[in-house]
Amino acid sequence: MDLGLKGKVALITGASSGLGRAIAEELAVEGADVVICARRADQLAEVAKSIEATTKRTVHAITADLAKPGEAARVVHDTIAAKGRIDVLLTNGGGPPSLPFEQTTLEQWHSAIAMNLESALELCRAALPGMKERKWGRILTLTSITVKQPVENLILSNSVRAAVTGFARTLANEVAPFNITVNNLLPGYTRTERLGGLASAVSARKGITEAQAYSVWESQIPMGRLGEPREFAALAAFLASERASYITGQSVAVDGGWIKSLT
Secondary structure, eight states, X not given: OOXXXXXXXXXXXXXXXXXXXXXXXXXXXXXXEEEEEESOHHHHHHHHHHHHHHHOOOEEEEXXXXXXXXXXXXXXXXXXXXXXXXXXXXXXXXXXOOBOGGGOXXXXXXXXXXXXXXXXXXXXXXXXXXXXXXXXXXXXXXXXXXXXSOOTTBHHHHHHHHHHHHHHHHHHHHHGGGTEEEEEEEEOSBSXXXXXXXXXXXXXXXXXXXXXXXXXXXXXXXXXXXXXXXXXXXXHHHHTSGGGTTOOSOEEEESTTOOOSOO
């Protein structure tokens, strides 16, 4: 299937590891001109080289801390300066700490909001004028299965990612007349560094091994296994494509059947 992504400019944030990296590579495989962004300059440079070696596509890297005001807009402006436009925008903030409510601090709430919600707002605000002018765009927000079925001790993620979902769903209606789609991507338990950190937190909190934490998660998934980043990236590539032109305002999970609700 030709996804129509060849030559499209895609900006992927949080792309130095995990799902962001997998999505960047998948889009490059499909022929997109990929721009990746993350805080760690050395790791970001290594990822750019790796994707270039695998896909034979040039990857542009921009180092930024999107939790800082103004940085998200700068990344968009730098991308446009380097590539001329942005066709596909994927917002991907880092995962907040795993804690119950009474152990969280106000500073941690502010950090989670800045890292996930405010960065997405700023990225979209800066990228939308060009998309509207060209009457074509794809905006994807990377959230979590927790927006449909909360996970214990993830109150920061459960709350802030739900806010991102509400923003994206509302924005989808506002920009649909300009042929711009906005969709939420909901990863389930996927084999990433983030999940390793959660396994460590569960291990310390419950007095079990990390292997046992993984076993519990796998037992809750109808498919009986964790997801792989490439499986999630395939959904992102499709929703970013020309073929997904009539799909907008959706929150689509890649979770092996973990979510139990009907919608």
